[in-house]
Amino acid sequence: MTKQGHVVKKFTGYHAAAIIIAFFAVVVGVNLFMARFALSTFSGTVVDNSYVASQKYNDWLEQARNQKEHGWTVSPALREADKASITITTADGMPLLGAAMEAIAEHPVGRADPFEISFTQTATGEYRSVQPLPEGRWKLKIIISLDDQNMRVVRDIW
Incomplete structure:
Protein backbone atom coordinates (compact mmCIF):
# COMPACT_ATOMS: atom_id res chain seq x y z
CA MET A 1 0.00 0.00 0.00
CA THR A 2 0.96 3.54 -0.64
CA LYS A 3 -0.09 6.80 0.85
CA GLN A 4 -3.79 7.49 1.23
CA GLY A 5 -4.82 3.85 0.81
CA HIS A 6 -4.19 3.42 -2.94
CA VAL A 7 -2.78 0.17 -4.21
CA VAL A 8 -0.08 0.46 -6.88
CA LYS A 9 -0.13 -2.42 -9.36
CA LYS A 10 3.10 -3.49 -10.96
CA PHE A 11 3.49 -3.39 -14.73
CA THR A 12 4.36 -6.95 -15.65
CA GLY A 13 5.29 -8.84 -18.79
CA TYR A 14 1.64 -9.94 -19.11
CA HIS A 15 0.56 -6.31 -19.37
CA ALA A 16 3.18 -5.57 -22.04
CA ALA A 17 2.17 -8.70 -24.02
CA ALA A 18 -1.53 -7.75 -23.84
CA ILE A 19 -0.81 -4.22 -25.12
CA ILE A 20 1.34 -5.50 -28.01
CA ILE A 21 -1.22 -8.17 -28.99
CA ALA A 22 -4.09 -5.65 -28.83
CA PHE A 23 -2.14 -3.15 -30.96
CA PHE A 24 -1.40 -5.67 -33.72
CA ALA A 25 -4.95 -7.05 -33.58
CA VAL A 26 -6.30 -3.55 -34.29
CA VAL A 27 -3.80 -3.00 -37.14
CA VAL A 28 -4.56 -6.38 -38.76
CA GLY A 29 -8.32 -5.89 -38.30
CA VAL A 30 -8.28 -2.46 -39.96
CA ASN A 31 -6.14 -3.77 -42.84
CA LEU A 32 -8.49 -6.71 -43.44
CA PHE A 33 -11.52 -4.39 -43.41
CA MET A 34 -9.93 -1.93 -45.84
CA ALA A 35 -8.77 -4.70 -48.20
CA ARG A 36 -12.23 -6.27 -48.21
CA PHE A 37 -13.86 -2.88 -48.85
CA ALA A 38 -11.43 -2.06 -51.69
CA LEU A 39 -11.93 -5.39 -53.44
CA SER A 40 -15.73 -5.27 -53.16
CA THR A 41 -16.10 -1.80 -54.70
CA PHE A 42 -13.73 -1.90 -57.68
CA SER A 43 -12.67 -4.80 -59.85
CA GLY A 44 -9.35 -3.19 -60.70
CA THR A 45 -9.72 -3.49 -64.45
CA VAL A 46 -10.20 -0.67 -66.91
CA VAL A 47 -10.19 -2.94 -69.95
CA ASP A 48 -10.43 -6.71 -69.99
CA ASN A 49 -7.37 -7.18 -72.19
CA SER A 50 -4.92 -4.29 -72.49
CA TYR A 51 -3.05 -5.89 -75.41
CA VAL A 52 -6.20 -6.14 -77.53
CA ALA A 53 -7.16 -2.57 -76.53
CA SER A 54 -3.75 -1.33 -77.67
CA GLN A 55 -4.31 -2.97 -81.07
CA LYS A 56 -7.58 -1.05 -81.50
CA TYR A 57 -6.22 2.32 -80.33
CA ASN A 58 -5.54 3.77 -83.78
CA ASP A 59 -9.02 2.73 -84.95
CA TRP A 60 -10.53 4.52 -81.97
CA LEU A 61 -8.59 7.68 -82.82
CA GLU A 62 -9.87 7.52 -86.41
CA GLN A 63 -13.45 7.11 -85.17
CA ALA A 64 -13.02 10.15 -82.91
CA ARG A 65 -11.78 12.25 -85.84
CA ASN A 66 -14.76 11.14 -87.94
CA GLN A 67 -17.18 12.01 -85.14
CA LYS A 68 -15.81 15.55 -84.93
CA GLU A 69 -16.63 16.03 -88.61
Missing part, protein backbone atom coordinates in the same frame (compact mmCIF):
# COMPACT_ATOMS: atom_id res chain seq x y z
CA HIS A 70 -20.36 15.52 -87.85
CA GLY A 71 -20.36 18.75 -85.81
CA TRP A 72 -22.77 17.33 -83.26
CA THR A 73 -22.72 18.56 -79.67
CA VAL A 74 -24.07 16.28 -76.94
CA SER A 75 -25.24 17.90 -73.71
CA PRO A 76 -24.51 16.47 -70.28
CA ALA A 77 -26.98 13.79 -69.23
CA LEU A 78 -29.67 15.07 -66.88
CA ARG A 79 -32.04 13.15 -64.64
CA GLU A 80 -35.67 14.18 -64.90
CA ALA A 81 -37.81 12.16 -62.50
CA ASP A 82 -36.54 8.63 -63.14
CA LYS A 83 -35.53 9.17 -66.81
CA ALA A 84 -32.29 10.24 -68.46
CA SER A 85 -32.47 13.25 -70.75
CA ILE A 86 -29.93 14.37 -73.38
CA THR A 87 -29.98 17.11 -76.02
CA ILE A 88 -27.99 16.83 -79.24
CA THR A 89 -27.41 19.84 -81.47
CA THR A 90 -25.96 20.18 -84.95
CA ALA A 91 -23.06 22.42 -85.97
CA ASP A 92 -25.49 25.35 -86.52
CA GLY A 93 -26.98 24.97 -83.02
CA MET A 94 -30.27 23.39 -84.12
CA PRO A 95 -31.58 20.22 -82.43
CA LEU A 96 -30.53 16.99 -84.16
CA LEU A 97 -33.78 15.44 -85.34
CA GLY A 98 -34.51 11.86 -86.31
CA ALA A 99 -31.48 10.20 -84.76
CA ALA A 100 -31.58 6.77 -83.15
CA MET A 101 -29.99 6.67 -79.72
CA GLU A 102 -29.24 3.74 -77.43
CA ALA A 103 -27.05 3.40 -74.37
CA ILE A 104 -25.59 0.94 -71.94
CA ALA A 105 -25.91 2.09 -68.33
CA GLU A 106 -23.09 0.90 -66.09
CA HIS A 107 -22.56 1.49 -62.41
CA PRO A 108 -19.14 3.19 -62.05
CA VAL A 109 -17.83 0.65 -59.53
CA GLY A 110 -19.77 -2.38 -60.70
CA ARG A 111 -22.31 -2.63 -57.88
CA ALA A 112 -25.08 -3.36 -60.39
CA ASP A 113 -25.17 -5.21 -63.68
CA PRO A 114 -25.08 -3.08 -66.85
CA PHE A 115 -28.36 -2.74 -68.75
CA GLU A 116 -29.55 -1.28 -72.04
CA ILE A 117 -31.54 1.93 -72.33
CA SER A 118 -33.30 3.15 -75.44
CA PHE A 119 -34.23 6.78 -76.08
CA THR A 120 -37.09 8.52 -77.84
CA GLN A 121 -37.14 12.01 -79.23
CA THR A 122 -39.48 14.58 -77.71
CA ALA A 123 -41.16 17.41 -79.59
CA THR A 124 -38.40 19.83 -78.53
CA GLY A 125 -35.60 17.68 -80.00
CA GLU A 126 -34.54 16.34 -76.64
CA TYR A 127 -33.91 12.59 -76.25
CA ARG A 128 -35.42 10.94 -73.17
CA SER A 129 -34.89 7.37 -71.95
CA VAL A 130 -37.76 4.93 -72.29
CA GLN A 131 -36.62 2.76 -69.38
CA PRO A 132 -36.33 4.21 -65.88
CA LEU A 133 -32.86 4.85 -64.54
CA PRO A 134 -32.32 3.69 -60.93
CA GLU A 135 -31.16 6.20 -58.34
CA GLY A 136 -27.45 6.83 -57.93
CA ARG A 137 -24.54 7.54 -60.21
CA TRP A 138 -24.42 5.85 -63.63
CA LYS A 139 -22.13 5.94 -66.64
CA LEU A 140 -24.03 6.01 -69.94
CA LYS A 141 -22.16 4.66 -72.99
CA ILE A 142 -24.25 6.19 -75.76
CA ILE A 143 -24.40 5.39 -79.49
CA ILE A 144 -26.10 8.00 -81.70
CA SER A 145 -26.94 7.08 -85.30
CA LEU A 146 -28.33 9.20 -88.12
CA ASP A 147 -28.26 7.85 -91.66
CA ASP A 148 -24.70 6.50 -92.09
CA GLN A 149 -23.20 8.70 -89.35
CA ASN A 150 -22.47 7.31 -85.89
CA MET A 151 -21.21 8.92 -82.72
CA ARG A 152 -20.15 7.32 -79.44
CA VAL A 153 -20.06 9.34 -76.24
CA VAL A 154 -19.89 8.61 -72.53
CA ARG A 155 -21.84 10.68 -70.03
CA ASP A 156 -22.10 10.45 -66.25
CA ILE A 157 -25.46 10.98 -64.65
CA TRP A 158 -26.31 11.42 -60.97
